[in-house]
Amino acid sequence: MIDAEDIKGADSNDALRVLGYARTIAPCLDSLPPGRDRDTAIAILTAIAREVTGRGSRFIKTQRVGSAGVEYVSVESVFSPDDRATLRALCSADSSDTGPVGSFPRGDIVSRVWPEEPGT
Numbered sequence: 001m002i003d004a005e006d007i008k009g010a011d012s013n014d015a016l017r018v019l020g021y022a023r024t025i026a027p028c029l030d031s032l033p034p035g036r037d038r039d040t041a042i043a044i045l046t047a048i049a050r051e052v053t054g055r056g057s058r059f060i061k062t063q064r065v066g067s068a069g070v071e072y073v074s075v076e077s078v079f080s081p082d083d084r085a086t087l088r089a090l091c092s093a094d095s096s097d098t099g100p101v102g103s104f105p106r107g108d109i110v111s112r113v114w115p116e117e118p119g120t
Contacts, residue, residue: 001030002019002029002030002038002041002042006042006045007019007042007045007049008046009046009049009050010049010050014049014052015045017052018045018048018052018078021079022045022079022087025087025088026088026090026091027091029091037090040086041090044086044087048078048079048083
């Protein structure tokens with residue numbers, strides 16, 4: 001189980017917030033066994049928690065030297081699309097689900113009425 005103590009360099013409240021939201025993206029986080037996938041998840045979550053704590057450079061829109069000001073960009077989430085995709089991939093790599101994998105053919109009438117999004 002990944003816990004707030006595993007996320008180094010972040011306030012425990014920020015670490016818990018990051019973990020809480022990460023579990024909505026990748027519910028398997030608590031079941032990742034020790035190893036490379038778990039270490040990868042911890043590295044991603046640590047980087048995100050540090051961004052939350054320090055308002056990292058990717059959130060800076062402009063900086064001024066005269067009158068020393070910093071303007072931050074409006075951010076919907078500290079989880080980038082790459083972070084989300086990686087966390088989801090860790091879950092699918094660990095999944096023992098025997099359900100269908102991949103996309104179904106697009107040539108039938110249903111796919112023309114309700115098209116499947118690319119990559120699903």
